[in-house]
Amino acid sequence: MKFSKMHGIGNDYIYVNCFEETVSEPEKVSVVLSDRHKGVGGDGLVLIMPSDIADFRMRIFNADGSEAMMCGNATRCIGKYVYDMGLTDKTDITLETNSGIKYLKLYLKDNKVDSVTVDMGKAILVPKDIPVNSDLDRFVSQPVEICGRTWDITCVSMGNPHAVIFTEGVAELDLEKIGPHFENHELFPDRVNTEFAEVIDEHTLNMRVWERGSGETFACGTGTCATVVAAVLNGICKQDEEVLVHLRGGDLRITYKSDGTVLMTGPAEYVFEGTVSDEFINKAKENVVCRS
The missing domain is CATH 3.10.310.10 (Diaminopimelate Epimerase; Chain A, domain 1)
Structure with a gap:
């Protein structure tokens, strides 16, 4: 399985392009790959996926395997990924998350995404x-x-x-x-x-x-x-x-x-690209217990 390691001001995740890859039991894969000693190392796993209601969809899993609703730093990294990797040529994109659709504005430098503003929607106070x-x-x-x-x-x-x-x-x-x-x-x-x-x-x-x-x-x-x-x-x-x-x-x-809406602006950075073997993932998943 191919992956990209990216971070938004140090909030680092392992990103998988699910237009090309299939990830079974992503909650277990997140635990395995997030391990900073025996895996790739990161705060969790992010899947970049097709969407029926937006330009792209994200799913995000914490390092303990629990699925999060969304992540602001990860949304910026996805914006950089989909533009820099040629999945879109738009600088205003929509992203489906488990907490609704987010709106991203991409700012370019040398034809690469340098920073991203995300309309995070309205704060919930009740x-x-x-x-x-x-x-x-x-x-x-x-x-x-x-x-x-x-x-x-x-x-x-x-x-x-x-x-x-x-x-x-x-x-x-x-x-x-x-x-x-x-x-x-x-x-x-x-x-x-x-x-x-x-x-x-x-x-x-x-x-x-x-x-x-x-x-x-x-x-x-x-x-x-x-x-x-x-x-x-x-x-x-x-x-x-x-x-x-x-x-x-x-x-x-x-x-x-x-x-009531909140705007967030910040950078997104690549760290490296890599490949992890299916044999390693499948063997490691056998002993994984996730927090739901």
Whole structure:
């Protein structure tokens, strides 16, 4: 099976062109190939597929085999892949995801995609739709005790659930220790991605992210969008004004518009192309247990 390794500011996935390849049991393949010691290494597996309702379709599987609704950084990488590989000559494309159709605008440099703006759709703020186990109209700056500390949490969905915390000393937080306690807290029936953000000013944030199914990653596109939405809800940032977010892997530019939609702009990069044998995949899949 041929694959491409790509990353969006350090959020790295293994991409398979399913116009040419067939991937059986992709949840198990994701576990096998995401292993950074025995596989290719990555935050998960992304399938680029035909669509009946958009230009292309994506399916994305986390490193633990669970299927995600979508991924902002991966959408940008798909935009670069389909243009640079000649699957389209359009610079405005539609992408079907498990959380609806996303709209991508591709920016070129030397006839290759240099950066991508993704219309991520409208932020979801009603707790039951995120989902969060709460009867509140919105879950904004609510105190929750986790790991012996009270955290003020704001919850947002960008097609997948996010819990956002604004705090100081983000760089010193032990995410390996506290991250799983947020991810699996009883508040979140589908688990949750957790963002820890530090305010620099009303147009600049620092952020780290713990992603459900993958652990700490260098970046999370939907999480960055959710963080800016949460910043607006908490009076830190303003709607219709671009916010620069610094992540471990690089920077994203986010605008939370007054109509409720969120725009995300950032780069996408190739790392390498490769081939993995069917024999290796099939043998490794025999011992894989996935998290559904």
